[in-house]
Amino acid sequence: MVDHASGIPAYRQVAADLRDQITRGDLPPGARIPSEHQLAERHHVSRPTVREAIALLRAEGLVVAERGRGVFVRSQRTVQRLARNRLSRAARQRDEGAFKGDAAAGGWTPSTTVKVYFESADPATATLLDVDEGTEVCVRDRVMRADGIPVQLATSRLPRDITRDTAIEQTDTGPGGLYARLEDAEHTLDHFVETVSARMATHVEQAALQLPEGTPVIALTRVAYDTDGRALEVNAITMSADRYELVYELPAD
Amino acid sequence: MVDHASGIPAYRQVAADLRDQITRGDLPPGARIPSEHQLAERHHVSRPTVREAIALLRAEGLVVAERGRGVFVRSQRTVQRLARNRLSRAARQRDEGAFKGDAAAGGWTPSTTVKVYFESADPATATLLDVDEGTEVCVRDRVMRADGIPVQLATSRLPRDITRDTAIEQTDTGPGGLYARLEDAEHTLDHFVETVSARMATHVEQAALQLPEGTPVIALTRVAYDTDGRALEVNAITMSADRYELVYELPAD
DNA sequence: CGCGTCAACTTGTAAGGACAAGCATGACAA
DNA sequence: TTGTCATGCTTGTCCTTACAAGTTGACGCG
Structure with a gap:
């Protein structure tokens, strides 16, 4: 009352x-x-x-x-946690990239649609990749689904001089995924830097991820560096905050 | 029209x-x-x-x-980024805990209010700390401010048998913060596990962090483990998503 | 017995009116 | 010049009413 x-x-x-x-x-x-x-x-x-x-x-x-x-x-968070320690070389040799690995661990069926195209680097991408603005980059635009429902949007950008004549420019990058192809091409991966932020979904994301109104998304930007300290890839990932939880393990020293 | x-x-x-x-x-x-x-x-x-x-x-x-x-x-995100690689032993020796370190890097004035109290472990805490439900835990409830405005809520819980007769049960834990006191007490820190999720602010958080309606928060749970694999501390942190960005560095192998 | 139709629910959209409460501005008085 | 107050503007709260559109289940007909 x-x-x-x-x-x-x-x-x-x-x-x-x-x-x-x-x-x-x-x-x-x-x-x-x-x-x-x-x-x-x-x-x-x-x-x-x-x-x-x-x-x-x-x-x-x-x-x-x-x-x-x-x-x-609303039903609770589908505890589909995503352990990000899956970016190891060993994991790449086992399955095909991190998303498929998460799927196997979570017990759901993954599917992905990929669009590959080329564009010239915008200022933000140029800064992150440490290349000149306007440099040609290869863009891999992916929608990832768990049991058919879209859960993640990911857009990778790599300098074209790295991807030319590799399977990275194909929709199917083959076993081990994009990172395995980079290592095939003698680009030894050294480390990744992930930047995590959260914000409200834009209406484009709302439509693509089939989100109800008023749900936040987790925006993650991952940059992959090789042993020379060169940035090889920038990956902008958007996830429904409802469905994801990120787990990081950090050494104390 | x-x-x-x-x-x-x-x-x-x-x-x-x-x-x-x-x-x-x-x-x-x-x-x-x-x-x-x-x-x-x-x-x-x-x-x-x-x-x-x-x-x-x-x-x-x-x-x-x-x-x-x-x-x-609304004005734009205040790009106050927070590097999470600050949990190293060296950093603890330099300043007092991660928050003060971030403040020094960001150029703002930090202030904190602390409440310390004791309670018996609820199921969630008991699971994370791997103790029996009802075990007495020491709770450190903190509100962190940047230039006076609240930006972060953090609640640490530790089994009381670890904290008894240490400065951890005081409001001021002294130089290097809580983790330095743990190491003083022969609990060598081995690694941390951070779980990141995002959600809409509860009305309690909205009031405490002075958030306008409709803003998401980043919820981070950090568990600290010692070299024996024992969980020493569970820290539940809430940040305004507007004001924070988390950065993680991951080795490729 | 099976199936389609319809009625009775549900939420979604939209109008119009009324008063309360907080804020800024300018007029007025000291 | 300065302080105070009234006025009008702003958003906040709440009511009543009406119809649209989607879902569900019951009822009746073939």
């Missing part, structure tokens, strides 16, 4: 009530919350007020609405 | 129009967008419709509303 004397807006009180029920477990993941009409009657407020309350919970990512069906408690 | 024949809801058309103006730069960061009344008149829609459009942009984190003043375009 809404307390008008408290000074707290009615829609926030309704939202808080539902949030409590969800976090307490009275409304478990997947459960349908009462309809807008029912909530309005129960709390003695109007439907727009109830809708505002539900809009809050949607923005928090707690619930999803489905027209004609109801509003449902 | 709204096109009723397009099938696209009016509030989305209004939102798209404003979004374009913002991304194009016509409405630069800090600028005030037209008032709800003006937008309603201009697009020939009602005020509630305009409000719904603005609610969308707020959820996307593009604008912030200030009652009595107007709605303003």
Whole structure:
């Protein structure tokens, strides 16, 4: 019931009530919350007020609405963790790149669509790859899926003088993936630098990753360096924050 | 102007129009967008419709509303990056913990408030620390500020049998911080495991970090292990995604 | 018994009105 | 000149009403 004397807006009180029920477990993941009409009657407020309350919970990512069906408690993070210690040479010899390795560990079926094209380096890419602006780069644009649903977008850029006449310019890079081909071409990988940030999904990403509104994404930029300290590849990865968790292991010294 | 024949809801058309103006730069960061009344008149829609459009942009984190003043375009990310390779023994000997080190590198003034208390381990903590549920743990609850504004929340938990009679149970842990005291007590640190995820801020975090609505946070869980493979500390860190970027360096092999 | 249709739900979109509360500005008084 | 206050602008909150569009299940007909 809404307390008008408290000074707290009615829609926030309704939202808080539902949030409590969800976090307490009275409304478990997947459960349908009462309809807008029912909530309005129960709390003695109007439907727009109830809708505002539900809009809050949607923005928090707690619930999803489905027209004609109801509003449902969001199921928990699909604990599809991604161990990033998979970039080792040994792993490359076992399977085909990190994504397939994660899939095997997580027990889901991976699929990928790839587009390969060429462009001249924009300022940001040029800085990261340490090449002149306008240098020709090979772009590998990938959409990765787990059991058919898109979970990750990745765009790799490499200087064309490295990729020319290699399988990297093919859609299928072959066993071990892109990094294996780099090592075939005598570019010995030394280390990677990953930069992790989070932000709200753009509407393009929302569409591509089939995200409900109000979900954040993890944006990861990985730069691969060879033993000479030269940057070989810049990979911009976007993941639904809902579905991913990144794990890093760091030595104490 | 709204096109009723397009099938696209009016509030989305209004939102798209404003979004374009913002991304194009016509409405630069800090600028005030037209008032709800003006937008309603201009697009020939009602005020509630305009409000719904603005609610969308707020959820996307593009604008912030200030009652009595107007709605303003959000200013850009403050590129305060945080290199996470600072957990080395050498760094501990130089300064006092990772946060002060980051501050020195970033050129801002750090300040911290600490609360220390004891509790019995909840299931999640017990699992991570590999102790029995209910074991007494020492909790260090910290709010970290950069130039006075809160940027990070961190809660460390350690089994009490490790912290008893050490400076870890004091608010001020002394030079080199918590990890230096652990090594003083013959617990040699071996490695850390960091788990990174992103999600929308809870309303508690929103208040503590003074975040506008609709901003995501980066949630990081760090577990410190000693050379025997024993978990010494679990640190749950929450950062505004606006203000942080994490950098990891990984060896290729 | 099977299947299609329809009614009764659900959420989505939109209008219009009313009052509250915070802020800035300018007029006015000291 | 300076401080105070009233006024009008802004967003915040909330109501009532109406119709659109998607889903589900029950009912009746073949």
